Amino acid sequence: MTHTMVLDGSEIAGDPPSEKDDAPGRTGRVTIRQVASMAGVSVATASKALNERGSMMPQTRERVQAAARALNFRPNAMARALVSQRSFTLGLLTNDTYGRFTLPVAAGLSEAMVDRGVSVFLCAIEDDPERARVNLDAMQEKCVDGLVLAGKRVDRALPLDLSGLSLPIVHVYSARPPGGIGFEPDDEAGAALAVAHLAGLGRRRIAHVTGPVGFAAVPMRETGWRRALAEAGLPPFGEPLSGEWSEDFGFRAAGLLFGPEAGPERPDAVFCGNDQIARGLMDALALMGVGVPDEVAVVGFDNWEIFAQATRPALTSVDMALKEVGRQAGLTLLDMIDGKRVEPGTRRLPCRLVVRRSCGAAGG
Amino acid sequence: MTHTMVLDGSEIAGDPPSEKDDAPGRTGRVTIRQVASMAGVSVATASKALNERGSMMPQTRERVQAAARALNFRPNAMARALVSQRSFTLGLLTNDTYGRFTLPVAAGLSEAMVDRGVSVFLCAIEDDPERARVNLDAMQEKCVDGLVLAGKRVDRALPLDLSGLSLPIVHVYSARPPGGIGFEPDDEAGAALAVAHLAGLGRRRIAHVTGPVGFAAVPMRETGWRRALAEAGLPPFGEPLSGEWSEDFGFRAAGLLFGPEAGPERPDAVFCGNDQIARGLMDALALMGVGVPDEVAVVGFDNWEIFAQATRPALTSVDMALKEVGRQAGLTLLDMIDGKRVEPGTRRLPCRLVVRRSCGAAGG
DNA sequence: TGCGTCACAGAAAACGTTTTCCTGGATCGG
DNA sequence: CCGATCCAGGAAAACGTTTTCTGTGACGCA
Numbered sequence: 001m002t003h004t005m006v007l008d009g010s011e012i013a014g015d016p017p018s019e020k021d022d023a024p025g026r027t028g029r030v031t032i033r034q035v036a037s038m039a040g041v042s043v044a045t046a047s048k049a050l051n052e053r054g055s056m057m058p059q060t061r062e063r064v065q066a067a068a069r070a071l072n073f074r075p076n077a078m079a080r081a082l083v084s085q086r087s088f089t090l091g092l093l094t095n096d097t098y099g100r101f102t103l104p105v106a107a108g109l110s111e112a113m114v115d116r117g118v119s120v121f122l123c124a125i126e127d128d129p130e131r132a133r134v135n136l137d138a139m140q141e142k143c144v145d146g147l148v149l150a151g152k153r154v155d156r157a158l159p160l161d162l163s164g165l166s167l168p169i170v171h172v173y174s175a176r177p178p179g180g181i182g183f184e185p186d187d188e189a190g191a192a193l194a195v196a197h198l199a200g201l202g203r204r205r206i207a208h209v210t211g212p213v214g215f216a217a218v219p220m221r222e223t224g225w226r227r228a229l230a231e232a233g234l235p236p237f238g239e240p241l242s243g244e245w246s247e248d249f250g251f252r253a254a255g256l257l258f259g260p261e262a263g264p265e266r267p268d269a270v271f272c273g274n275d276q277i278a279r280g281l282m283d284a285l286a287l288m289g290v291g292v293p294d295e296v297a298v299v300g301f302d303n304w305e306i307f308a309q310a311t312r313p314a315l316t317s318v319d320m321a322l323k324e325v326g327r328q329a330g331l332t333l334l335d336m337i338d339g340k341r342v343e344p345g346t347r348r349l350p351c352r353l354v355v356r357r358s359c360g361a362a363g364g
Numbered sequence: 365m366t367h368t369m370v371l372d373g374s375e376i377a378g379d380p381p382s383e384k385d386d387a388p389g390r391t392g393r394v395t396i397r398q399v400a401s402m403a404g405v406s407v408a409t410a411s412k413a414l415n416e417r418g419s420m421m422p423q424t425r426e427r428v429q430a431a432a433r434a435l436n437f438r439p440n441a442m443a444r445a446l447v448s449q450r451s452f453t454l455g456l457l458t459n460d461t462y463g464r465f466t467l468p469v470a471a472g473l474s475e476a477m478v479d480r481g482v483s484v485f486l487c488a489i490e491d492d493p494e495r496a497r498v499n500l501d502a503m504q505e506k507c508v509d510g511l512v513l514a515g516k517r518v519d520r521a522l523p524l525d526l527s528g529l530s531l532p533i534v535h536v537y538s539a540r541p542p543g544g545i546g547f548e549p550d551d552e553a554g555a556a557l558a559v560a561h562l563a564g565l566g567r568r569r570i571a572h573v574t575g576p577v578g579f580a581a582v583p584m585r586e587t588g589w590r591r592a593l594a595e596a597g598l599p600p601f602g603e604p605l606s607g608e609w610s611e612d613f614g615f616r617a618a619g620l621l622f623g624p625e626a627g628p629e630r631p632d633a634v635f636c637g638n639d640q641i642a643r644g645l646m647d648a649l650a651l652m653g654v655g656v657p658d659e660v661a662v663v664g665f666d667n668w669e670i671f672a673q674a675t676r677p678a679l680t681s682v683d684m685a686l687k688e689v690g691r692q693a694g695l696t697l698l699d700m701i702d703g704k705r706v707e708p709g710t711r712r713l714p715c716r717l718v719v720r721r722s723c724g725a726a727g728g
Numbered sequence: 729t730g731c732g733t734c735a736c737a738g739a740a741a742a743c744g745t746t747t748t749c750c751t752g753g754a755t756c757g758g
Numbered sequence: 759c760c761g762a763t764c765c766a767g768g769a770a771a772a773c774g775t776t777t778t779c780t781g782t783g784a785c786g787c788a
Contacts, residue, residue, distance in 0.1 A: 031744060042768045047746060054747095056766055072528070077505045078442045078451065079744035082773045087442065089506070092486065097471045098669075103463035107488040111495075114487070119502050122456065122486035123478070124471040131475075138483050141441045142453070164436070247674050276674075283647075305462075306670075310611050310640075395774060406738045411776060418777095420736060443774035446743045732787090739780075748771080755764075 030071045038067040050075070081143060090333065091139035093123045093132070093160065096152035100304075101173050101322060105150050108326030116334065118145075129159045136160060140167075146333045148172055150326075154184050155216035168336035170329045173322070181336070182346035183329040185320035187217050190351030191224025192231075194299045194318050195271055197353055199232035201360055203269035203297055208240040209253040209281060210273030218242060221273055221301065237267050245273070250280025258290055268296060269359075275300035275307040275317055282311050282358070293360030303354050313357030320351050394435045402431040414439070445507065454697065455503035457487045457496070457524070460516035464668075465537050465686060469514050472690030480698065482509075493523045500524065504531075510697045512536055514690075518548050519580035532700035534693045537686070545700070546710035547693040549684035551581050554715030555588025556595075558635055558663045558682050561717055563596035565724055567633035567661055572604040573617040573645060574637030582606060585637055585665065601631050609637070614644025622654055632660060633723075639664035639671040639681055646675050646722070657724030667718050677721035684715050 036046035041064060048054035049064035050073075067073075081087040090113060096102040110120050121144065123135035139147065147167055149158050151174025158174055169180065176182040198206050208225045210218050222240050229236055241256060243249035250272065257267055272278035278300035285292055292298055292313060300308060303319035328349060336342050355361050400410035405428060412418035413428035414437075431437075445451040454477060460466040474484050485508060487499035503511065511531055513522050515538025522538055533544065540546040562570050572589045574582050586604050593600055605620060607613035614636060621631055636642035642664035649656055656662055656677060664672065667683035692713060700706050719725050 029744095033744080043745085044747080044769075045767055048767090051746080054767085055764095060766080074501065074505050076446075076507060076744050078445045078507055079773085080746075081442045082440075082446060082744080082775090083746045085773080097467070099463040099467035103461070103467055106486060107461045107490075110486055110488040111490075114495075114498055114502055117502070119485045119487075119506050121483045122470060122474055123483075124474045126471075126475075131478075134478055137438065138478055138481070141438050142483050143440060143442055276670075306640075393774090397774080407775085408739075408777080409737055412737090415776080418736085419734095424736085440774050443743085444776075446745090446774080447776045449743080730788090732785105734783105734785080736783090737781090739778105741778080742776085744773105746772085748769105750769080751767090753765090756762085758760090758762105 030073045035067045039064040087143040088118045091121045091144040092148045094150040095127045104322035105326035108323030109330040112327040112330045145337045170333045172329045179344045186348035187220035188224040190318040191221040192228040193353045195228035198269045205237045205267045206269040207237040207267035211245040247280030250277035251284045254281045254284030275302045275304045297359045316356045316359040394437045399431045403428040451507040452482045455485045455508040456512045458514040459491045468686035469690035472687030473694040476691040476694045509701045534697045536693045543708045550712035551584035552588040554682040555585040556592040557717045559592035562633045569601045569631045570633040571601040571631035575609040611644030614641035615648045618645045618648030639666045639668045661723045680720045680723040
């Protein structure tokens with residue numbers, strides 16, 4: 001364990017606050033007892049005053065609240081949880097260490113929860129059932145009120161044994177067991193959004209280049225492509241080209257669609273299954289001298305900024321609104337915790353189209 | 365709030381466990397009281413048996429442990445925290461919603477902590493001081509034992525007011541206040557590693573293309589470049605080219621180094637400040653017909669797989685080992701919580717070089 | 729035999745809240 | 759003037775642990 005150290009001479013910060021407690025006072029933490037004592041009331045009254053419960057003279061309530069403010073009182077969530085049997089705490093288990101999907105979900109979840117006084121435990125389980133077990137146990141000991149299980153493929157469940165667990169659970173971007181509650185982006189509608197946009201811009205021969213069959217996202221996006229085409233009165237341009245989720249496959253697909261071995265009819269638009277494919281395709285088109293968006297419009301899927309902004313021109317792409325997915329999942333979980341009945345099933349939340357230049361519309 | 369719903373007919377899972385409690389038993393949770401009762405001992409004895417404390421007959425201890433196993437007893441961390449004044453809980457505050465840096469840090473932290481019974485709260489503060497305040501308050505109420513503050517630039521502090529906070533804190537990939545404890549990758553050593561590798565492969569004219577001055581990482585990596593060159597007895601190839609952290613800049617830099625307006629001497633290697641620059645540079649080299657790695661070796665920084673694997677040939681790059689950074693930060697924070705004295709200052713942890721084909725070595 | 733020591737186990741206090749129940753006084757209706 | 763009602767506020771139990779203190783035999787030793 002060799003590493004460089006950079007020291008500085010300054011003193012360590014954070015000396016404990018001086019002994020200003022009203023009651024004899026133990027540690028640095030301010031308790032409700034001190035607040036009550038300062039306000040000249042009992043602990044019970046102080047609690048009621050702070051929680052807007054019970055009945056009491058307004059001036060008493062204010063006196064207590066003033067004392068709490070003055071002492072910078074923060075109620076101990078542990079003690080509160082112990083008696084109320086609610087920890088105001090959630091567990092987020094994810095096997096998506098790379099974070100492409102989980103991070104926006106986590107951010108949306110965390111944001112929505114903190115406003116409601118709920119905090120989120122992060123558990124990184126690396127597709128390792130043993131590690132999953134340990135984290136699940138930890139969550140139970142910490143008395144979480146519910147669990148969010150977030151994955152990186154909508155058609156794979158997390159490697160978790162949930163039997164014997166009586167906790168509210170929502171599944172995000174992963175497979176759910178029968179009777180479970182799931183949240184995903186609506187891939188089909190998102191794809192339709194993109195294709196309808198292309199059709200609306202006058203494109204008539206809209207091809208589809210996508211990832212490996214076997215990913216549930218592939219048929220969903222394909223269905224959206226077909227549906228939007230049908231609604232626009234257009235035939236599909238051949239069959240979808242299915243390969244990998246990679247730039248390299250996009251590059252090769254461009255050759256199939258526009259190279260010498262392509263048919264006499266060429267697409268005037270390509271809807272790509274993700275942004276990496278779109279990027280590879282556009283790189284190839286540039287090499288072949290095919291103009292984007294003049295000759296061919298291109299739309300991607302994921303709205304991964306790092307790719308969408310790097311293409312020339314910038315890439316129009318479908319955004320899965322994963323932050324909103326995380327948010328909704330959290331809110332629903334809170335409902336379940338509150339005992340509200342929640343319909344089993346998978347909620348597919350709407351995507352939105354982020355228009356940039358690659359599709360030939362005005363967008364930035 | 366319009367979204368598609370997919371319902372299924374199955375029943376909701378998780379009926380509460382039947383009434384098998386020994387004592388009258390309230391909710392579904394098994395308490396130590398039930399364990400004690402089942403083992404025929406007092407609560408105090410049960411506690412001692414389970415925590416390997418106190419002295420007692422081995423068979424008593426085993427009887428208690430057997431009962432705990434049989435009932436699937438999980439101690440309530442809240443209750444434990446209340447009396448022990450330790451919550452075995454940490455807060456991770458980050459303003460890196462994009463997750464490029466934070467996610468590996470969080471994964472390393474979470475992994476190291478769960479093995480020690482500590483759980484991590486995730487708080488996404490979006491560079492918004494108000495949100496930061498709310499999250500900080502939440503962490504105090506939840507009685508976290510310590511705080512990890514993770515950023516996305518080593519030279520910027522998080523927008524947090526830490527005054528009046530007497531909690532152990534470590535700063536990760538962000539600026540620390542005087543007297544604070546910081547963890548970062550050792551950019552200088554990482555850069556030196558890369559350049560030394562190039563020199564070892566016989567490259568003599570090693571250029572440096574990097575990000576904007578103003579990022580602390582830029583001078584650090586430059587220093588590493590210079591140091592390794594000096595140690596190899598080589599002169600720097602001109603001055604570093606400083607621009608943006610983008611593919612586009614890498615592309616343009618290639619023009620400056622290898623285009624018609626370049627000097628008579630061309631580099632035989634380029635050390636890039638990050639992988640995006642390296643990628644743009646390699647794309648340009650391909651267009652100009654400059655062979656990689658034959659004519660020019662290229663090394664990047666960050667080892668961002670999505671870029672490093674997408675270049676042709678695959679990109680050799682410096683990995684900042686952020687997971688290990690998160691791990692070490694967590695372990696040190698635990699030490700601080702345990703009252704061990706920890707030297708103020710910034711720890712710079714070693715990077716490692718991931719060798720692929722772009723540098724001309726054997727690697728995969 | 730008497731006393732100190734020891735091993736084992738239980739009783740009870742403590743942690744910081746919330747909540748239920750109770751009380752003393754004021755108010756009100758008759 | 760008397761009882762019923764109501765209000766402000768307090769006492770105490772409860773939540774599930776850990777820890778300290780106490781008690782009780784058994785044993786060793788003088």
